[in-house]
Amino acid sequence: MATIPTGTPDASRRGCQGDESTRGHTSRVFLIHPRMGDSVIEGSTNFACPICETHRLNDYIVVGRGSAPGGVKNFPVLRCRRHGVEFADAPPLPVSDDDRRASLDCLYGTSMEPEFRYVDFMDRVEAVVGRQPGGLLHDVGCGNGQLLFEARRRGWRVQGNDVVSVVRSHIERNGIRCLIGNLSELDLEPESCDVVTSFCVLPHHLTNPTQDMQAVERILKPGGWFVLQFPANGLFRRVGKLVYRMYWPWRPSAFSRFILANLYEPGGHQFAYTHRNLAEYLRACGFGEVAFAPYYPALRFTLARFHARPLWFRAGAFLAVALLRLAAQTFRLPNHAIAYARKAS
Numbered sequence: 001m002a003t004i005p006t007g008t009p010d011a012s013r014r015g016c017q018g019d020e021s022t023r024g025h026t027s028r029v030f031l032i033h034p035r036m037g038d039s040v041i042e043g044s045t046n047f048a049c050p051i052c053e054t055h056r057l058n059d060y061i062v063v064g065r066g067s068a069p070g071g072v073k074n075f076p077v078l079r080c081r082r083h084g085v086e087f088a089d090a091p092p093l094p095v096s097d098d099d100r101r102a103s104l105d106c107l108y109g110t111s112m113e114p115e116f117r118y119v120d121f122m123d124r125v126e127a128v129v130g131r132q133p134g135g136l137l138h139d140v141g142c143g144n145g146q147l148l149f150e151a152r153r154r155g156w157r158v159q160g161n162d163v164v165s166v167v168r169s170h171i172e173r174n175g176i177r178c179l180i181g182n183l184s185e186l187d188l189e190p191e192s193c194d195v196v197t198s199f200c201v202l203p204h205h206l207t208n209p210t211q212d213m214q215a216v217e218r219i220l221k222p223g224g225w226f227v228l229q230f231p232a233n234g235l236f237r238r239v240g241k242l243v244y245r246m247y248w249p250w251r252p253s254a255f256s257r258f259i260l261a262n263l264y265e266p267g268g269h270q271f272a273y274t275h276r277n278l279a280e281y282l283r284a285c286g287f288g289e290v291a292f293a294p295y296y297p298a299l300r301f302t303l304a305r306f307h308a309r310p311l312w313f314r315a316g317a318f319l320a321v322a323l324l325r326l327a328a329q330t331f332r333l334p335n336h337a338i339a340y341a342r343k344a345s
Ligand SMILES: [Zn+2]
Pocket: 049, 050, 051, 052, 053, 054, 080, 081, 082, 083, 084, 085
């Protein structure tokens, strides 16, 4: 087995005690979920920190409120006081399968040819787990299957699952098993997989990820690896919250709420983790060894979300994202990371 890439655990998180921007503003929870007859800060959240699973509003700090054009308006973003896990506390808007497919095609493409993003990701997977011709790799949230096609080219036996049913015919027509539904609902054989991958899916895209995270651990063989790419607590998130705080709580502007909605989005990046609380969560789901490595996606993938915007907007977004990317690399605050979690042998 190759050496695990080392990453610096995110020691900067101060969420357990709150921080200077939110301390003193907890009374704002009254304004979020007021309940008739309450005389103290009480109430329930829609979603919960997956580590402590508390729905008590008083267990959270209000980070701010996001508002997305064409998306959910004016939703609260909360942070668990104990674990620092942050999330958009609003259910996603209903989305049709066809719209999800269109979004997949736009953000991830449809080509079956080797694509840099998946070649690079599989290089990173194999740098840790080694090349295992004939080993079984399962991809959670496989989308149009590009990662599966790349893994198969390298000799892996592959299979995947996704909640978007329309991807199945394309993948199975090309000879790969594709199951539709959440991983925890599928009848997959326990201890059957050598590696489970998740490229920007688990756990941050799910509103209730614990059952699927435990299912990953269940289908892995002893000593098997779970390799997941996720948005880290990098410069993008930190600068976004700083911009928001420049207004909060006196006059959050449409722009600052838009910034927050780009960091936390109902139905998108619903949850936001740090290295520290993701490691804690993985261990709570049964994994042993956990390590992290920084990950810098190509700019065009980050900017794909703005494809329908006018040219001036895309040019501004390109400049802002390019500068943030340069700064993130300079200050070693990557906006994405890869976690490697191993099931005990
Ligand atoms: Zn918690």
